Amino acid sequence: MLEKLLKWDRDTFIYFNGLGAKEFDFFWSIITNITTWIPLFLLFIVLLILKFPKKEAFFKLMTVFGLVFFIITVTHFTKTWVGRLRPNNTEEINTLIRVLKSPTDYSFFSGHAASSFSITVLVFLFLRKKVKWMVLFFIWPLLFAISRIYVGVHYPLDIIIGALVGIFSGILFYKVYNRFILPYSGSIHPSREE
Template sequence: MLEELVHIDKQVFIYLNGLGSPAWDNLWQYISSKYSAIPLYLFLLILSYQKLGLKRTFLLVVSVALMITVSDQLSNFFKYGVARLRPCHDPDTMNVMRLVKSYCGGKYGYFSAHASNAFALATFFGIILRSQLRYIGVFLLLWASLVAYSRIYIGVHFPLDVLTGLLIGTLFGWVFAKLYIFVLPKFPL
C-alpha cells in the first residue's frame, strides 16, 4: 500500500513538474523564494499594528516566531527521520524531471517546510484578522497554495511532501492562533 502511494506520488510529481515552461520558471522560482513574501509580511505586520496596537502586535510577533520555529524544526526532524529523497536525488525521478534552479536543497525533502510555514502563517493571520478583513484568510490561503505548488514546479518536493506540509502548517496555524487568542486577555494593554 505505501509503495503504491509513493509510486502514485512520483507519477503525479512528474506530471505536475512537467507542466512547467521556461517562460514561467523565473516567476515560480521567485514565488518559491523566502524573500518574495517580505512585502506580504510587512503588510501583515502593519495591519496587525493598526488593528491590535503595539503590545498586542508584539505578542503576535512572538507567537508567529515560535510557530515558524516549531513548524520549521519539525520539518527538519521529519526530513532526517523519514529520509525520503528529494525528487532531484531520487533515482526514479531525477532523470525525467525539470529542476528549475541549479541547487535542489538537501538530500531529503519530507515534508516541505515552505508549505508548512506558508500555511501556518495563512491560517494564523486568517483567524486573527478575519474580523477586521473579511477575506484575508482566502487571500492568504491562495498565497500559501502558490508557495506550496512552486515547490513541485521547481522540482524540489513531491506532492505528498507539500500536502503533509499543508496539513501540519494548517494545524500549527490554528493551534497558535487559539493560543494567541487565549493569552490575549491576560496581556495588559
C-alpha cells in the same frame, strides 16, 4: 498500500512537473524564493500593529514568531527522521523531470508548505474580523506550495502533508494564544477573541 501510495506520489509528481514550460520558469523560480514574499510578511506585521492595541499586537507578533520557530524545528526533525530524498536527488527519476532548484536536504514534508500555511492561517484567524479581504492571503501558500513541484524539489505528498501540518499548527497556536496569552495581553476578554 504504502508502495502504491508512493508510486502514485512519484507518478503524479512526474506528470505535474512535466507540465512546466521554459517561458514560465522565471516566474515559478521567483515564486518559490522566500525573499520574494518579504513585502507580504511586512504587510502582516503592519496590519497586526494597525488593527490592535500595541500590547496586544506585540503578543500576537510574538505568537507568530513562536509558530515560525516551531514549524522550522518540526520540519527539520521530520525531514531528518524520515530521510526521503527529494525528486531532484532521486536517480531513478531526476533525468525524467525538470529541475530548476537543487537543494540537498530531505523532502518530507515541505517546509515551504508548512510554514506558509501555518503563518497564513494564524494571521487570518487574528485579522479575519478586522480585514474583510484576509482570505486573499491564502493565494500565497497555494502558489508557494505549487512552485515546489514545478521547480522539481517536492512530491505532492510532501506538499499535502506540509500544508496539513501548517494548517493544524496555525490553529493550535491560535488556541494557545487565546487560552494562555490573551488573558495577559490586557486588552480584551478571551471569549471575545473566539
